Amino acid sequence: MSQNAPYYITTPIYYVNDRPHVGHCYTTLVADAAARLMRCAGRDVFFLTGTDEHAEKVVESAAKNGVTPIEWADRNAAEFERAFALMNFSHDDFIRTTQERHTTVVQALIAKLQASGDVYLGDYVGWYDPSQEEYLTETVAKEHEYKSPVTGRELEKRTEQNYFFKLSAYADRLKAHIDANPGFIKPEARRNEVLGRLGQGLVDVPISRGVKEGDVEWGIFMPGDESHRVYVWIDALINYWSAVQAPDRIKYWPAQTHAIAKDILWFHAVIWPCMLMALGEELPGCVYAHSFWIREGRKMSKSLGNFIDLATINAYIERYGLDALRWYLLTQGPMGTTDSDFVHAKFIEVYNADLANGIGNAASRVANMIAKYFDGAMPEVTAQDAAAQGFGRDWPALTNQAVTDAVEKMGAFDVGGALRCGLELSNEVDRYVHDTQPFRLAKDPDNLPQVAAILTNCAEALVVAANLLHPAMPGTMTNLLSRFGRPSPDTLGGADALSAWGAVQAGTPIEKGEALFPRADGDEEPPGGGCEL
Ligand code: MSP
Numbered sequence: 001m002s003q004n005a006p007y008y009i010t011t012p013i014y015y016v017n018d019r020p021h022v023g024h025c026y027t028t029l030v031a032d033a034a035a036r037l038m039r040c041a042g043r044d045v046f047f048l049t050g051t052d053e054h055a056e057k058v059v060e061s062a063a064k065n066g067v068t069p070i071e072w073a074d075r076n077a078a079e080f081e082r083a084f085a086l087m088n089f090s091h092d093d094f095i096r097t098t099q100e101r102h103t104t105v106v107q108a109l110i111a112k113l114q115a116s117g118d119v120y121l122g123d124y125v126g127w128y129d130p131s132q133e134e135y136l137t138e139t140v141a142k143e144h145e146y147k148s149p150v151t152g153r154e155l156e157k158r159t160e161q162n163y164f165f166k167l168s169a170y171a172d173r174l175k176a177h178i179d180a181n182p183g184f185i186k187p188e189a190r191r192n193e194v195l196g197r198l199g200q201g202l203v204d205v206p207i208s209r210g211v212k213e214g215d216v217e218w219g220i221f222m223p224g225d226e227s228h229r230v231y232v233w234i235d236a237l238i239n240y241w242s243a244v245q246a247p248d249r250i251k252y253w254p255a256q257t258h259a260i261a262k263d264i265l266w267f268h269a270v271i272w273p274c275m276l277m278a279l280g281e282e283l284p285g286c287v288y289a290h291s292f293w294i295r296e297g298r299k300m301s302k303s304l305g306n307f308i309d310l311a312t313i314n315a316y317i318e319r320y321g322l323d324a325l326r327w328y329l330l331t332q333g334p335m336g337t338t339d340s341d342f343v344h345a346k347f348i349e350v351y352n353a354d355l356a357n358g359i360g361n362a363a364s365r366v367a368n369m370i371a372k373y374f375d376g377a378m379p380e381v382t383a384q385d386a387a388a389q390g391f392g393r394d395w396p397a398l399t400n401q402a403v404t405d406a407v408e409k410m411g412a413f414d415v416g417g418a419l420r421c422g423l424e425l426s427n428e429v430d431r432y433v434h435d436t437q438p439f440r441l442a443k444d445p446d447n448l449p450q451v452a453a454i455l456t457n458c459a460e461a462l463v464v465a466a467n468l469l470h471p472a473m474p475g476t477m478t479n480l481l482s483r484f485g486r487p488s489p490d491t492l493g494g495a496d497a498l499s500a501w502g503a504v505q506a507g508t509p510i511e512k513g514e515a516l517f518p519r520a521d522g523d524e525e526p527p528g529g530g531c532e533l
Contacts, residue, residue, distance in 0.1 A: 007470070010257070011260075012260050034415060042494035048088070117166070272284075373438075
């Protein structure tokens with residue numbers, strides 16, 4: 001693949017009925033880190049996030065709050081945009097399903113499916129709860145002995161006309177695609193889960209809801225039939241397509257990765273790909289479904305009131321810095337099939353080990369020694385002299401390998417693994433300083449050329465480490481790089497530039513600066529008051 005090939009990455013579009021919390025921020029953060037690294041590696045990235053606004057709940061909440069649905073959606077979409085700015089996300093676009101660029105595309109796409117016979121008008125038979133005005137699934141109805149779970153009133157078996165998508169027609173093709181593309185659904189356990197359910201066959205799914213008398217206007221009409229609106233999930237999935245319809249964006253299609261969590265896997269790994277097959281479109285490269293953050297051992301829920309909400313996120317940012325929070329979430333997050341626990345004590349442990357005592361300490365040690373022994377400017381050292389002081393390490397090869405590995409891992413959406421390549425490199429600098437003891441050597445002025453070579457290796461390797469850590473911690477790593485006279489890696493263009501040896505020029509003034517990550521005290525109370533459980 002050419003280095004500047006398009007790379008399109010998406011997050012779920014979030015319901016505007018909820019307030020943004022750590023879960024929404026996490027998926028978007030993971031996508032942000034991938035987008036940033038890929039940009040640094042020279043790829044032509046398009047990173048999309050946004051909000052899903054046509055749910056019926058929006059109408060209810062708006063009414064409760066005395067505003068119109070669109071006012072409610074505007075207010076909460078703005079909250080998500082603020083949260084994502086606070087997290088320093090680098091999305092290229094924020095799509096809202098109420099925007100015309102989306103609604104017109106949804107109608108056009110469904111019209112196409114109607115024309116091909118993949119969407120048809122049929123009868124929907126279900127258990128209707130008249131007291132709640134909603135249909136219940138057979139399982140739920142049976143569980144409650146065909147009575148309303150809320151009021152106990154008898155359920156009615158009702159038949160209603162509905163538009164259906166011919167999902168059943170694509171089961172075999174989808175299965176064949178999943179079999180032929182092991183990376184299509186990740187992690188593997190999620191893939192097996194989908195394959196297992198596919199084995200039971202697929203039934204056609206309703207994709208509209210009838211408009212009832214007195215309904216508030218909310219949702220997209222089915223093409224040519226204003227007595228039905230498009231079901232919110234179908235509307236929402238199409239955002240991945242509608243966002244890249246502008247002529248200068250079409251090149252990004254199809255998405256390389258849809259980053260989501262396990263809760264919405266079926267829609268992304270089954271319904272959406274089958275819709276795309278029906279449309280004759282290419283399928284995304286990968287649907288990556290991570291697991292959930294829980295908090296101090298408990299599921300986060302409205303009833304427990306223990307969400308890591310924006311206020312808590314803000315409190316962490318104020319106390320430890322945004323990048324510390326980004327690092328903790330990115331490296332300790334639930335990318336696999338088990339949930340991750342957000343535990344304050346663990347946060348402190350990771351902060352101190354990886355950041356304060358890790359990259360932060362390595363950078364200040366090296367800068368301090370250059371300041372002390374070479375008057376704060378990079379000494380002049382030839383490549384041969386630097387290589388001669390490798391102490392068993394071929395530094396240019398090591399740093400090159402770290403970049404290759406990081407880009408490859410990020411390509412496979414191993415976000416934590418990719419970022420650890422940068423941390424490993426900075427830990428290697430620490431071990432090297434430990435092995436070569438430049439502070440001892442410097443006591444004898446005759447050794448200064450040797451010390452200069454060692455510190456040159458350290459500075460060069462730290463610059464590459466910072467380039468690789470930049471996607472996780474853009475602000476702090478830009479600061480670190482500037483202390484070594486280097487620009488932010490997203491201005492460099494290409495993986496070769498990321499690993500370029502000899503980037504730190506002789507004579508560059510090296511700034512000691514403040515500690516990038518001051519050590520944290522593990523006994524401190526969690527910021528934001530923690531959670532009382
Ligand atoms: N609107 C739909 C998605 C439509 S995509 C075409 C939706 N929205 S949501 O607001 O409920 O967001 C669900 C997503 O938020 C999850 O898939 C995940 O990405 C993120 N998270 C929500 N809670 C989470 C955790 N506790 N932990 C990690 N991520 C979670 O579903």
